[in-house]
Amino acid sequence: MTPTHAIATLILGFVAGYLGQRSRLCFVSGYRDVVLTRDTTLLRGVLAAFGGALLGYVAFGRLGGFLPGFPMLHESIADQALPWVFAVVGGLGLGAVGMLAGGCPFRMHVLASEGRQGALFYLVGFYIGMVFFNIVLTPVFMRLGLPL
Amino acid sequence: MKLTHVKVTPFWAGLVLGVGAALVQAYFNVFPPVANGFCMICHPRDFFDWIANRLVGVDWPVSLVSTIYPLMTVVGVVAGAVFAAWRNKELRFRRVNGWWKYVIYGFLSINFGLLLAGCPIRIVLLSAYGSPIGFVGWASVAVGATLMTLIVRWWQRRAVSTGGDAR
Numbered sequence: 139m140t141p142t143h144a145i146a147t148l149i150l151g152f153v154a155g156y157l158g159q160r161s162r163l164c165f166v167s168g169y170r171d172v173v174l175t176r177d178t179t180l181l182r183g184v185l186a187a188f189g190g191a192l193l194g195y196v197a198f199g200r201l202g203g204f205l206p207g208f209p210m211l212h213e214s215i216a217d218q219a220l221p222w223v224f225a226v227v228g229g230l231g232l233g234a235v236g237m238l239a240g241g242c243p244f245r246m247h248v249l250a251s252e253g254r255q256g257a258l259f260y261l262v263g264f265y266i267g268m269v270f271f272n273i274v275l276t277p278v279f280m281r282l283g284l285p286l
Numbered sequence: 287m288k289l290t291h292v293k294v295t296p297f298w299a300g301l302v303l304g305v306g307a308a309l310v311q312a313y314f315n316v317f318p319p320v321a322n323g324f325c326m327i328c329h330p331r332d333f334f335d336w337i338a339n340r341l342v343g344v345d346w347p348v349s350l351v352s353t354i355y356p357l358m359t360v361v362g363v364v365a366g367a368v369f370a371a372w373r374n375k376e377l378r379f380r381r382v383n384g385w386w387k388y389v390i391y392g393f394l395s396i397n398f399g400l401l402l403a404g405c406p407i408r409i410v411l412l413s414a415y416g417s418p419i420g421f422v423g424w425a426s427v428a429v430g431a432t433l434m435t436l437i438v439r440w441w442q443r444r445a446v447s448t449g450g451d452a453r
Contacts (some may be wrong), residue, residue: 142314142315143357144355144357146310146317147329147357148359149361150323151329151335152360152362152365154306154362155364155367155368157366158301159370161294161296165407166431167430167453169432170432185300186301187300190305190408192322193305193308198313201312203312211414213298225402225423225426226423227422228398229398229429230426230427232402232430234431235391237430238391240432243406247364251368254382262391266389268330268331271397272394279425
């Protein structure tokens with residue numbers, strides 16, 4: 139197996155990091171700006187990502203790209219209730235905490251790369267939290283038979 | 287025209303990110319799971335766990351795509367952002383008060399993100415892939431951020447009106 143995917147994600151990450159630093163792109167702050175100042179600049183970035191991805195999936199699918207199950211409109215609550223609950227709880231929490239922190243995880247990685255001390259401490263908590271999830275929460279979910 | 291003079295708007299950055307994420311799944315095997323071309327929760331987790339599994343000998347979960355080689359998104363993002371900040375003379379250390387709050391925010395973010403199975407970007411990609419769970423997750427992120435904004439605004443207005451400290 140060749141590391142194609144590793145190199146591809148490295149390049150995409152570099153481009154995203156560069157553009158994210160220049161544009162202040164954030165997938166949480168857009169909602170805050172709309173509420174506080176009616177400024178839709180950041181929200182347009184979120185919608186553009188949705189549009190770009192949709193366009194890409196449709197176009198690359200027609201050009202023979204590997205997109206299994208697209209469009210996946212067949213998920214139902216009856217089939218898998220827990221992922222829906224996790225999506226609501228996780229989404230509400232991530233949105234609320236992201237607003238308090240000042241950005242989504244992508245934005246916080248970019249801010250840490252610029253030298254913001256707050257974002258650097260955010261990343262400390264981020265990676266400690268990752269260890270916590272692996273050691274504490276994953277075994278609990280597995281013991282309860284919950285899908286993650 | 288110099289690259290530094292080009293104004294990059296969030297719209298164009300988002301568009302490139304969306305198309306790029308679709309491209310890496312379609313032609314560069316960033317799969318499974320689907321719509322996982324770019325994620326700042328799952329990809330850093332895979333990268334971190336992949337290294338920990340090899341260095342420390344633990345058996346932490348990585349997605350199937352990261353079994354042999356890890357996804358390098360987080361390395362690319364940091365490198366790209368450092369390069370952009372350095373190129374535009376914005377690379378400098380800036381202090382902040384209340385650093386411990388940020389540690390807690392980071393801790394909570396990764397745990398909520400792993401519960402959601404993605405960051406707000408991946409949820410948007412999943413929605414574009416047509417996943418109803420993606421749309422529910424996206425709506426939840428929007429509602430969570432909006433509600434917290436309203437709570438903070440109410441808290442600060444209340445503090446101003448009572449002459450107290452909003453912190």
